[in-house]
Amino acid sequence: MSQSRKRPEPVEVVKQRRDVALAGLVDGIPYVQFLGIKIERHGDELTAVLPFDEKLIGNPLLPAIHGGVTAAFLETAAVIQLSWATLWEDMESGVLDPTTLGPENMPYLPKTIDFSIDYLRSGLPRDAYARARVVRQGRRYASVHVEAWQDQRGKLYAQATGHFLMPNS
Amino acid sequence: MIKGLTPEKKAEIARKFTEAIPHCGALGMTLDDLGDGEAVMSLPYDEKLIGDPRTGVIHGGAVSALLDTCCGSAVMSHPNAPAITATIDLRIDYMRPATPGQKITAKATCYHVTRSVAFVRAVALDEDEGRPVATATGAFTADGDPKRRSTEISSEITGEAST
Numbered sequence: 001m002s003q004s005r006k007r008p009e010p011v012e013v014v015k016q017r018r019d020v021a022l023a024g025l026v027d028g029i030p031y032v033q034f035l036g037i038k039i040e041r042h043g044d045e046l047t048a049v050l051p052f053d054e055k056l057i058g059n060p061l062l063p064a065i066h067g068g069v070t071a072a073f074l075e076t077a078a079v080i081q082l083s084w085a086t087l088w089e090d091m092e093s094g095v096l097d098p099t100t101l102g103p104e105n106m107p108y109l110p111k112t113i114d115f116s117i118d119y120l121r122s123g124l125p126r127d128a129y130a131r132a133r134v135v136r137q138g139r140r141y142a143s144v145h146v147e148a149w150q151d152q153r154g155k156l157y158a159q160a161t162g163h164f165l166m167p168n169s
Numbered sequence: 170m171i172k173g174l175t176p177e178k179k180a181e182i183a184r185k186f187t188e189a190i191p192h193c194g195a196l197g198m199t200l201d202d203l204g205d206g207e208a209v210m211s212l213p214y215d216e217k218l219i220g221d222p223r224t225g226v227i228h229g230g231a232v233s234a235l236l237d238t239c240c241g242s243a244v245m246s247h248p249n250a251p252a253i254t255a256t257i258d259l260r261i262d263y264m265r266p267a268t269p270g271q272k273i274t275a276k277a278t279c280y281h282v283t284r285s286v287a288f289v290r291a292v293a294l295d296e297d298e299g300r301p302v303a304t305a306t307g308a309f310t311a312d313g314d315p316k317r318r319s320t321e322i323s324s325e326i327t328g329e330a331s332t
Contacts, residue, residue: 030219031228055195058238059255066192067256068237072230109221112229116260 017098021091022046024101025083032076035069039080044088048077048130057125065123070148074130074160075115078144081132082110082164108167110142115162123157124150140166186242193238196231206247206279210239213272225269229303232293233261235275236305240289243277244309250282251312257286259307267302271295277305287311 018041026032026039035056038049050056050073058066087107090096101107130148137143141163148158186193186200196218202209212218212235220228237259244254267273277291286308293303 028222029228030217030222031231032220034217035230055191057191058193060189060191061253064255066190066234066237067241067259068230068234069192071233071237071259071261072228075230075233076228111266112261112263114260114262115229115233116258117256118258119256122255 017091021087021096021098021101022084024098024105025080025087025107028101029076031072035072035076037073037076044084046077046081046084046131048073048080048132050128050130052126052128059122062122063125065125065128067117067119067123070119070123070128070158071115071117071160073128074117074132074146074148074158075112075162077130077148078115078132078146078160078162079109079112079164081146082134082137082142082144083107085134085137086166110164110166113141113163113165115160117158117160119158121155121157126150128157129153135161137166142166190238192234196234198235198238200242201274203242203246206243206250206282208239208242208246208277209274210235210242210277211272211274214270221266224266226266227269227273229261229263232263232267232273232303233259233305235273236261236277236291236293236303237307239275239277240279240291240305240307241309243279243289243291244282244287244311247279247282247287249311250279250287254287254309254311257308257310259305261303261305263303264301267293267295268297273302279309282311285311 036051040047056065056069057063128150132144132146135143135145144162146160147156149156198212200210218227218231241254244250245252273293275291275293279287279289281288289307291305292301
């Protein structure tokens with residue numbers, strides 16, 4: 001047995017820390033709560049979930065989800081992913097105590113510079129999912145790509161690219 | 170469509186518009202002016218739209234929803250465009266945070282329509298109209314075939330019969 005290997009933390013401790021940090025990031029944003037967006041976590045991978053609701057409809061004839069809702073959903077997924085990636089290292093190393101996060105003590109979020117959305121299919125009246133990937137993160141600027149789908153992971157209904165100004169830059 | 174109407178008629182059309190689109194009603198969005206490829210819409214400040222609880226600044230997504238709707242309305246009001254449209258792409262540039270407590274107004278212009286595509290640009294302002302909060306440029310679908318020129322939505326909104 002290697003003497004240098006640190007004994008791994010109990011799984012509950014790890015999960016608790018990460019879930020508390022994620023909740024601190026998401027729960028304090030009223031607009032995210034208004035749209036009903038939830039964030040699911042597997043390890044460090046996040047999936048944003050938008051459960052369908054009548055108030056999200058933009059075209060009552062089809063019916064289809066409002067394009068503005070899709071824009072907001074993808075932008076939220078991008079901002080959360082970017083903040084999460086920044087938060088992760090501090091959280092895992094113990095520099096940041098996740099229990100201190102909350103509506104009154106939110107981590108500073110990146111600011112959107114621009115956001116460009118491709119509407120590939122009309123948003124059906126059912127749940128939507130989005131996953132964001134930080135393509136490049138520098139000290140001041142970041143570029144993030146987001147993919148969103150509904151029934152089939154391979155059939156995107158929207159994708160977007162956004163540029164963000166990092167906090168404290 | 171709306172231009173030249175009485176204030177009462179305009180208010181009625183604006184009300185029907187938000188009733189027809191659930192998400193616009195949920196946000197409290199109103200249609201203030203419409204006609205010849207131009208639309209003006211506004212979004213009153215509301216705590217549920219906050220994106221940054223520390224400052225009370227509303228979420229960029231709410232501004233996006235306003236700009237997207239306003240652009241779509243501008244397309245539907247263009248004389249050469251169909252009365253129904255969908256967003257192909259939309260790019261939003263955020264110039265500055267909107268001032269908390271202030272209403273946001275979007276103005277959109279559909280400046281070119283081909284047989285298949287409508288090109289639109291828009292600006293979002295708060296009470297300081299000299300400094301835009303955000304701008305948008307987008308491409309929207311425009312199916313020019315008169316047989317498929319559905320006026321269902323516009324007739325529903327304006328109360329006019331479909332052609």
